[in-house]
Amino acid sequence: MSDRLRLGVNIDHVATIRNARGGDHPDPVRAAQIVASVGGDGITAHLREDRRHIRDDDLKRIQQATDLPLNLEMAATEEMLAIALAHKPHAACIVPEKREERTTEGGLDAAGLHNSLVPLVDRLREASIRVSLFIEANEAQLDAAIRLGVPVVEFHTGEYAHACLDGDGERVERELKRISDMAALAVKNGIEPHAGHGLTYENVQPIAAIPQLAELNIGHYLVGEAVFVGLEEAVRRMRELMDDAR
Numbered sequence: 001m002s003d004r005l006r007l008g009v010n011i012d013h014v015a016t017i018r019n020a021r022g023g024d025h026p027d028p029v030r031a032a033q034i035v036a037s038v039g040g041d042g043i044t045a046h047l048r049e050d051r052r053h054i055r056d057d058d059l060k061r062i063q064q065a066t067d068l069p070l071n072l073e074m075a076a077t078e079e080m081l082a083i084a085l086a087h088k089p090h091a092a093c094i095v096p097e098k099r100e101e102r103t104t105e106g107g108l109d110a111a112g113l114h115n116s117l118v119p120l121v122d123r124l125r126e127a128s129i130r131v132s133l134f135i136e137a138n139e140a141q142l143d144a145a146i147r148l149g150v151p152v153v154e155f156h157t158g159e160y161a162h163a164c165l166d167g168d169g170e171r172v173e174r175e176l177k178r179i180s181d182m183a184a185l186a187v188k189n190g191i192e193p194h195a196g197h198g199l200t201y202e203n204v205q206p207i208a209a210i211p212q213l214a215e216l217n218i219g220h221y222l223v224g225e226a227v228f229v230g231l232e233e234a235v236r237r238m239r240e241l242m243d244d245a246r
């Protein structure tokens with residue numbers, strides 16, 4: 001596995017700001033172009049059922065505007081499957097989704113949903129889309145990912161991020177061990193492990209130091225930081241912290 005940890009930048013919340021006024025500014029496409037210009041490795045966008053940030057037409061515009069691989073985060077629904085098959089992103093990451101949630105709470109229950117995920121994963125795979133599952137780092141979920149034959153899992157780092165915010169060192173260590181153990185087990189089973197959610201300048205380095213992880217997806221914090229220092233500088237600084245951790 002290469003030492004270079006890829007950085008996928010989630011641009012959802014550029015669209016959140018745009019949508020607050022119903023116009024075209026700020027345009028997530030411009031954000032994607034800046035990410036490309038500063039050496040980001042990919043663009044992540046979550047097309048939610050309620051379209052609260054990224055909208056359908058953004059996907060095509062992002063794909064046309066940059067050569068960076070697009071990682072489309074999508075719920076396991078027929079509607080989203082049809083959209084993924086129409087756009088053929090580089091990767092599709094299947095995420096849990098609740099309309100009333102503020103953000104993605106917890107990972108996909110790949111174990112419980114196994115049978116309904118089989119046809120969805122198969123159809124994405126047949127379309128040569130790299131399928132990923134956004135799961136909690138535990139054996140039951142990883143085992144389901146193995147049985148589904150997906151090439152990638154992304155471990156939800158939300159609980160780790162909360163533990164960091166709470167200053168609870170014991171929980172932080174427990175979360176890091178959980179993610180690190182499952183990353184090693186994923187690689188052993190031929191699955192490429194990624195991680196993301198709630199990562200910041202302050203908490204990214206212990207995650208980035210997990211040698212098996214191949215990619216981090218980071219969004220909300222970078223967009224927030226971009227308000228103060230610009231997106232280019234925010235991505236550059238995150239890249240630097242990730243590189244220093246390896």
Ligand SMILES: CC(=O)[C@@H](O)[C@H](O)COP(=O)(O)O
Binds near residue numbers: 073102196
């Ligand atoms: C699945 C995931 O973690 C990202 O999609 C990120 O959460 C985007 O932001 P929202 O959850 O606020 O839509």
Ligand SMILES: NCC(=O)COP(=O)(O)O
Binds near residue numbers: 010
């Ligand atoms: N899959 C996680 C992601 O894309 C970014 O999450 P966040 O940094 O916006 O919390």
